[in-house]
Amino acid sequence: SQKIEQNSEALNIQEGKTATLTCNYTNYSPAYLQWYRQDPGRGPVFLLLIRENEKEKRKERLKVTFDTTLKQSLFHITASQPADSATYLCALDLSGGYNKLIFGAGTRLAVHP
């Protein structure tokens, strides 16, 4: 069955540094991969989407890479700030764009002043 893994342990970094989060998957070739941010007690908020034919996508301080050979996506936050502290989720589309998604359990990021 499809499996998607994110760092289960929290990531603690110093303000101003780059945070790098990992999403690994098996047994499928997704049409696209998404990253979401979730704050405690709230619904996830969409950040970025990267398609299978794209290697990298950027949005302000965020950067996502997608290696379909390694079956891995990396999510980077540059110049991190305490306000970036949250849980970050990756999600794969399993239906060729028809929105059947599988989510990773998420990685909690804590940015310290």
Next chain:
Amino acid sequence: EAQVTQNPRYLITVTGKKLTVTCSQNMNHEYMSWYRQDPGLGLRQIYYSMNVEVTDKGDVPEGYKVSRKEKRNFPLILESPSPNQTSLYFCASTSSGSHNEQFFGPGTRLTVL
């Protein structure tokens, strides 16, 4: 304001008492989904809908029903709730633009005693 609304936000009920969680979106989105979120397991898709009267099972559909009679509404029905359905539930709708961005509701925390 573009949003997904869910009601109720909190619900405590007893085993076997039928309940419905409502979900409504005002963005004219075609795709809608229901998820449950449990500690350590992340978000798991229960059902999704591609359009009015078109629904399909997600990863954990057992014990749930949905209907999509109108484009804006996608209620989740628990005919006979059990304690293992105690969870945090999220409804989401998806834009059909290039990002397939999912907009999540605020969540419904359900406790089944």
